[in-house]
Amino acid sequence: MQKSDDRTPEASFRPSDYTAALVQMVLETADHVRGARVLDVGCGSGVLLAAAASAGAVHLSGVDIELGAVEATRSLLADIGFGAANDVSQGALFAPVAGRRFDLVLANLPHFPMSEGAVDGRLSSWSSGGPDGRRLMDLFLSGLETHLAPNGRALVMHNHFIGLESTRAIAGQCGLAVSTGKTIMVPVPQTKLAIMTPEVLDREIGQSIHLLGRYAFGTVDVLILTRAAEGNES
Numbered sequence: 001m002q003k004s005d006d007r008t009p010e011a012s013f014r015p016s017d018y019t020a021a022l023v024q025m026v027l028e029t030a031d032h033v034r035g036a037r038v039l040d041v042g043c044g045s046g047v048l049l050a051a052a053a054s055a056g057a058v059h060l061s062g063v064d065i066e067l068g069a070v071e072a073t074r075s076l077l078a079d080i081g082f083g084a085a086n087d088v089s090q091g092a093l094f095a096p097v098a099g100r101r102f103d104l105v106l107a108n109l110p111h112f113p114m115s116e117g118a119v120d121g122r123l124s125s126w127s128s129g130g131p132d133g134r135r136l137m138d139l140f141l142s143g144l145e146t147h148l149a150p151n152g153r154a155l156v157m158h159n160h161f162i163g164l165e166s167t168r169a170i171a172g173q174c175g176l177a178v179s180t181g182k183t184i185m186v187p188v189p190q191t192k193l194a195i196m197t198p199e200v201l202d203r204e205i206g207q208s209i210h211l212l213g214r215y216a217f218g219t220v221d222v223l224i225l226t227r228a229a230e231g232n233e234s
Ligand SMILES: C[S@@+](CC[C@H](N)C(=O)[O-])C[C@H]1O[C@@H](n2cnc3c(N)ncnc32)[C@H](O)[C@@H]1O
Pocket: 013, 014, 015, 016, 018, 019, 022, 040, 041, 042, 043, 044, 045, 046, 047, 048, 063, 064, 065, 066, 069, 091, 092, 093, 107, 108, 109, 110, 125, 126, 127, 136
């Protein structure tokens, strides 16, 4: 039997429970995806763009800080016959798409409250959102509005335990309205609980983190962000 190798892009960038929730949301809201120019910020395996393609998107753009993710995304999009109508770039957040606007922006960014470090066979850049989990989320929120086309929207994965009220407040300051598209629970492996910022863990147990014996689950949302001026119907 072939031994799996944690260093391959397939292993490092494998879709997670969070990815699955966003895939489901993309497929369930196909009316907003058909004909859309789509950007995935932090594209990893590229599977969210593949979901958008299957729902009728016409142009796919991906950005990731990791070269391996850029290569994995290009390869996946080529596999599904979407090799031409896309651009996938290595870079931070919106930097490679400066000046461009999109009908749909997807983001499942690292926002787990922890210091730098690799966990579960991933790269350090997969999960870590800094001590409060908000390091990239807040940068993303501050850059989003200028990358949304008229009536554009973003679907954003969001751990409850980084503070939904903070996200609403910061989004509001950035001219964005927030609504909740979907709320689910995802397993939080012991390996991640062990490195979670202790203050956040203490605060959130019994709130957004539920311990069931040796198992833990966290509440997460798929948020829908639109321009505040345009309303936020889902
Ligand atoms: C939680 S993974 C999600 C990957 C993929 N979108 C998915 O849902 O499966 C976060 C991704 O963001 C990328 N990333 C981390 N920091 C980034 C940054 N500053 N700018 C762009 N991408 C970043 C990571 O390399 C990783 O691929």
